[in-house]
Amino acid sequence: MNKVNKLLHHWLLKSVSEKAFAWLEQKQAQIASGAAERVFFTAFSAVPRYLGKQDLQLTFDDLEAAQDVIPGWYPDHWSVDQAGRTLLLLALPYDDAEGYVRSLDKFFSTADMGELVVLYQSLPLLPHPELHRHRAAEGIRSNMSNVFQAIALRNPYPADYLDNAAWNQMVLKAVFVGSPLHLIWGLDRRANPELARMLADYAHERWAAKRSVTPELWRTVGRFADSAIITDLEKVLANGDIHEQEAAALACAESPLPQAQALLSRYPDLQSSIQKGNLTWNSFSRDGLFVYK
Amino acid sequence: MMFIDPHIHMCSRTTYDYLVMREYGIVAVIEPAFWLGQPRTNAGTFKDYFSSLVGWERFRASQFGIQHYCTIGLNPKEANNEALAEEVIELLPLYACKEGVVAIGEIGYDDMTEAEDKYFCQQLALAKELDMLVLIHTPHRNKKAGASRSMDRCIEYGLDPSQVIIDHNNEETVEEVLARGFWAAFTIYPQTKMGNARMVEVVRKYGRDRIIVDSSADWGISDPLAVPKTAQLMLDRGIPEEHVRAVCYENALAAYSQTGQMQASDWLNPQSVDQRQLFNGNSVLRGQEPGIKSVSDYVLIE
Numbered sequence: 395m396n397k398v399n400k401l402l403h404h405w406l407l408k409s410v411s412e413k414a415f416a417w418l419e420q421k422q423a424q425i426a427s428g429a430a431e432r433v434f435f436t437a438f439s440a441v442p443r444y445l446g447k448q449d450l451q452l453t454f455d456d457l458e459a460a461q462d463v464i465p466g467w468y469p470d471h472w473s474v475d476q477a478g479r480t481l482l483l484l485a486l487p488y489d490d491a492e493g494y495v496r497s498l499d500k501f502f503s504t505a506d507m508g509e510l511v512v513l514y515q516s517l518p519l520l521p522h523p524e525l526h527r528h529r530a531a532e533g534i535r536s537n538m539s540n541v542f543q544a545i546a547l548r549n550p551y552p553a554d555y556l557d558n559a560a561w562n563q564m565v566l567k568a569v570f571v572g573s574p575l576h577l578i579w580g581l582d583r584r585a586n587p588e589l590a591r592m593l594a595d596y597a598h599e600r601w602a603a604k605r606s607v608t609p610e611l612w613r614t615v616g617r618f619a620d621s622a623i624i625t626d627l628e629k630v631l632a633n634g635d636i637h638e639q640e641a642a643a644l645a646c647a648e649s650p651l652p653q654a655q656a657l658l659s660r661y662p663d664l665q666s667s668i669q670k671g672n673l674t675w676n677s678f679s680r681d682g683l684f685v686y687k
Numbered sequence: 688m689m690f691i692d693p694h695i696h697m698c699s700r701t702t703y704d705y706l707v708m709r710e711y712g713i714v715a716v717i718e719p720a721f722w723l724g725q726p727r728t729n730a731g732t733f734k735d736y737f738s739s740l741v742g743w744e745r746f747r748a749s750q751f752g753i754q755h756y757c758t759i760g761l762n763p764k765e766a767n768n769e770a771l772a773e774e775v776i777e778l779l780p781l782y783a784c785k786e787g788v789v790a791i792g793e794i795g796y797d798d799m800t801e802a803e804d805k806y807f808c809q810q811l812a813l814a815k816e817l818d819m820l821v822l823i824h825t826p827h828r829n830k831k832a833g834a835s836r837s838m839d840r841c842i843e844y845g846l847d848p849s850q851v852i853i854d855h856n857n858e859e860t861v862e863e864v865l866a867r868g869f870w871a872a873f874t875i876y877p878q879t880k881m882g883n884a885r886m887v888e889v890v891r892k893y894g895r896d897r898i899i900v901d902s903s904a905d906w907g908i909s910d911p912l913a914v915p916k917t918a919q920l921m922l923d924r925g926i927p928e929e930h931v932r933a934v935c936y937e938n939a940l941a942a943y944s945q946t947g948q949m950q951a952s953d954w955l956n957p958q959s960v961d962q963r964q965l966f967n968g969n970s971v972l973r974g975q976e977p978g979i980k981s982v983s984d985y986v987l988i989e
């Protein structure tokens with residue numbers, strides 16, 4: 395049994411009845427030994443009926459263990475039915491990569507919302523990860539917010555496998571639908587000039603409609619800011635609320651341009667909190683209002 | 688008062704309807720799989736339709752504070768295309784166990800042909816195998832005979848009358864349905880089915896037990912508010928409030944909650960599962976109502 399399987403087993407044993415667990419193990423065994431697809435389908439659908447839908451009770455150590463197995467895997471919000479369904483998914487034979495992906499396509503094409511969430515949040519755990527790129531890009535197009543979030547948030551798959559175009563679409567859409575950006579794994583690592591430009595354009599659109607923009611938007615912009623973007627940051631620093639000012643200051647601090655540093659020096663309080671390490675993107679996400687509309 | 692509309696085809700209704708329905712107190716709907724006005728020509732369109740019933744439609748409703756359930760089945764009209772029907776029957780097990788699927792339905796007779804009978808029976812067998820409820824569509828023509836034969840078949844296939852909802856009843860069919868122990872549902876639908884004033888008299892005559900009111904609203908001239916409006920008329924005409932609550936809320940809940948796929952806590956308890964599914968990155972939205980609460984919030988586009 396692989397490490398992911400072991401963890402999920404361990405967590406479920408703590409949370410569900412013996413009878414429910416026995417049912418799950420029996421289905422796992424049938425699926426692993428090549429039972430008809432109908433067995434997988436009905437079992438995968440029926441998991442909540444047997445296991446319930448309560449949250450998994452994960453400790454700090456459990457979450458550490460998850461990170462050790464797959465960096466970026468952070469199942470703190472997973473429920474028992476999701477863990478159970480993931481185990482059934484991991485029981486599918488996968489030696490024949492093409493056949494495996496064909497089966498997955500079939501499951502995705504008939505899945506309901508709860509099932510889609512499991513399928514997408516399990517992508518980083520599945521065999522043949524490089525074969526699921528197209529599928530992940532598809533999940534980003536979903537108009538169901540929790541399906542979108544299952545792939546975009548607390549999921550290492552996009553940062554590890556998506557190309558820049560799909561990645562940028564995902565971040566932009568997260569801003570658009572009001573998702574908290576700091577829950578996107580690898581956000582800072584995958585920042586790029588094209589994304590910075592698209593986000594700044596988006597901010598202009600919002601301003602033109604007299605709407606606010608989430609201050610988190612500036613998080614991936616600072617390092618790639620040009621003088622037009624510095625002018626935007628100047629505006630935010632002058633007119634924004636405290637959270638917007640903090641975000642703009644952090645973005646300036648990350649810019650290599652002298653112009654940005656000069657701008658920041660006009661706000662000595664913010665500058666010194668950043669220098670002392672009191673204001674960081676992490677503290678900002680923890681304390682700030684990341685659920686902006 | 689809270690209402691359930693246990694038979695409505697939301698896929699042919701607008702999002703604005705959801706908004707108004709919620710304002711009138713509808714907390715849950717059941718959408719039976721049915722035909723779409725013109726016959727489907729391949730199994731793929733059935734697959735997409737079933738997927739939308741358990742997927743997009745369920746989600747769309749939840750955004751307006753309405754819980755959406757459905758029934759899955761091959762309807763009697765389309766059972767007459769046998770080559771297609773065979774493929775659709777194959778699809779049913781893929782959907783029958785999904786969350787929020789409360790019954791196999793709506794199945795039964797339209798023309799009462801041999802093909803209709805064959806696939807009706809196959810679906811009754813599936814319901815028995817999966818321990819599910821059944822929703823019966825009684826035919827518009829030859830209704831009395833169709834209703835009787837539907838009930839005979841259910842008994843023949845080992846279903847208990849308490850597991851079967853017979854819908855589209857009228858004054859002619861109600862007695863037999865109630866006498867045999869089945870649930871008797873009534874569709875408030877202009878011209879073709881039951882009217883709301885007639886419904887008041889049915890409840891006055893037969894009481895509150897095992898009677899269910901629904902709208903069956905769809906792409907025809909029909910009213911997604913038929914249940915709350917009929918309830919109001921009942922109250923205006925002196926039907927006791929407990930009886931109104933029974934036929935417009937409690938009986939549907941009692942009938943369809945039997946397999947555990949629908950329960951009052953789904954809409955009464957804000958910590959219920961679907962709320963958690965709507966998580967917005969963390970628990971900040973727990974317990975809150977959806978953003979748009981009333982029609983008046985909606986009419987101005989800023």
Ligand SMILES: [Zn+2]
Pocket residue numbers: 694696719721793903
């Ligand atoms: Zn119908």
